[in-house]
Amino acid sequence: MRFDKYEWIAISIMVFLFILVGFIQGWSVSLVILNMCIISAIMTMGVNISWGYAGVINFGVMGFLAMGGLAAVLVSYPPVKEAWHVGGSGLGISFVLLIALVTAVYFITKLIEKKSHKYWLNGSVIFFGLIIIRYFFLNATDRIEEVDPALAGFLGGANLPIIFSWVVGGFFAGGVAFVIGKVALGLRSDYLAIVTLGISEIVVSVLKHEEWLSRGVKNVIGLKRPVPYEINLQVSDWFITMVTWFNSSKLNQIIDPDQKQQILNNLIIDSSSLFVKLNYAILFFTVMIVIYYFANKAQISPWGRMMRAIRDNEVSANAMGKDIVKQHLIIFVIGAAIVGVAGAMLVTLDGLFTPSGYRPLRFTFIIWIMVIVGGSGNNLGAIFGGFVIWFSWIEVAPITTFLINLFTSGLDSQNAIRLHLLDSVPYFRYLLMGMVLLLILRYRPKGIIPEKIRHS
Numbered sequence: 001m002r003f004d005k006y007e008w009i010a011i012s013i014m015v016f017l018f019i020l021v022g023f024i025q026g027w028s029v030s031l032v033i034l035n036m037c038i039i040s041a042i043m044t045m046g047v048n049i050s051w052g053y054a055g056v057i058n059f060g061v062m063g064f065l066a067m068g069g070l071a072a073v074l075v076s077y078p079p080v081k082e083a084w085h086v087g088g089s090g091l092g093i094s095f096v097l098l099i100a101l102v103t104a105v106y107f108i109t110k111l112i113e114k115k116s117h118k119y120w121l122n123g124s125v126i127f128f129g130l131i132i133i134r135y136f137f138l139n140a141t142d143r144i145e146e147v148d149p150a151l152a153g154f155l156g157g158a159n160l161p162i163i164f165s166w167v168v169g170g171f172f173a174g175g176v177a178f179v180i181g182k183v184a185l186g187l188r189s190d191y192l193a194i195v196t197l198g199i200s201e202i203v204v205s206v207l208k209h210e211e212w213l214s215r216g217v218k219n220v221i222g223l224k225r226p227v228p229y230e231i232n233l234q235v236s237d238w239f240i241t242m243v244t245w246f247n248s249s250k251l252n253q254i255i256d257p258d259q260k261q262q263i264l265n266n267l268i269i270d271s272s273s274l275f276v277k278l279n280y281a282i283l284f285f286t287v288m289i290v291i292y293y294f295a296n297k298a299q300i301s302p303w304g305r306m307m308r309a310i311r312d313n314e315v316s317a318n319a320m321g322k323d324i325v326k327q328h329l330i331i332f333v334i335g336a337a338i339v340g341v342a343g344a345m346l347v348t349l350d351g352l353f354t355p356s357g358y359r360p361l362r363f364t365f366i367i368w369i370m371v372i373v374g375g376s377g378n379n380l381g382a383i384f385g386g387f388v389i390w391f392s393w394i395e396v397a398p399i400t401t402f403l404i405n406l407f408t409s410g411l412d413s414q415n416a417i418r419l420h421l422l423d424s425v426p427y428f429r430y431l432l433m434g435m436v437l438l439l440i441l442r443y444r445p446k447g448i449i450p451e452k453i454r455h456s
Helices: 005-024 028-056 060-077 081-111 116-145 162-184 189-209 237-246 249-252 259-300 302-311 312-321 324-350 360-374 379-407 414-421 425-443
Strands: none
Touching: 005 028, 005 249, 028 060, 028 302, 028 379, 060 162, 060 189, 060 324, 060 360, 081 116, 116 249, 162 189, 162 249, 162 259, 162 324, 189 360, 189 425, 237 249, 237 259, 249 259, 259 302, 259 379, 302 312, 302 324, 312 324, 324 414, 360 379, 360 425, 379 414, 379 425
């Protein structure tokens, strides 16, 4: 991974900003922002692969992100045995009947030649088949949701380590993207944008209302971690020894044993939180580097050159015998799968799954701002855009509050203008996002770190 001078400057600025936040606001805050920046960068790479490589618009980011979050639940949460007992057989029958229905429609379509007979028979089979499937399905899901609804009310998961869900989340999102792509990728780009955005709303809506699968708006809490728990670290001898050794110079200056023990206890509590966040950062950073490495390899490969050729001139690529729709489908699925991985990582970091938190019209466009600001077609630019925009999104509130307090220090604490400005602090982030986007589009339309022109 060779970076030019400009790229090293961009990386150095971001490192400096995180160190600055660590000294001013605390290292815990800095690591929290860092973890979210890494996840945002992975999402941005997923969108960049679709748009930057092949010019395929993907506004379904939140839907794919939600599929990754669902994977974290289905993989790591323990199965709710009573729910499986009362509703598992009904769901199984529904699934078998659905397969039978699809098979019947397939053979009717293949074997019957007369169109009128084919349409009437298929319509009748689908109508009565769905009625029967609906009976078993609704009966099963109602029973499942009645099982201790305050704490469970859903099937649960496979009780596996949650880190496996990162791969499963990619497959879930990629599978949904495959279905969307088969239907929509033949559409014009503006229609494709509307379709992907609409389908992401449908996915999120399903997760909100199908409580038997995801608990809906009741949320799923207490998910497993791939890193230690703070409470376990605080009673572990090796961790206490490590904290004592790192702070030995400070502790040796304290004579009072009670005061020394109290300070050590506080250091252990603070250090356990930092240690957990640092472990998350290492895991997330490793995934980001792996995806970045393979994305770069793909970009400079013959396949990557073909995708850029399709992006730049579809007519010429089609004339050369390239299957445009097929290649668009491949790149669309790959980009969505990476977003799904990020979705599973996000739920892993939070430790809970909240379907109502996925708001497509809000966060989808933040991800796109990251791609535009960083530089579409450049994976490092996508990462940098993810870091810059999410860092700004979080830090604009404390910075704006500080500036308002500074410039209104001469006013009374209950001054109407001062209070109005302070109440408006949460909305300054939208103002900043708009200003950043306008400035980038005006002065650096290719992004802060634009795509490199490679001559083969």
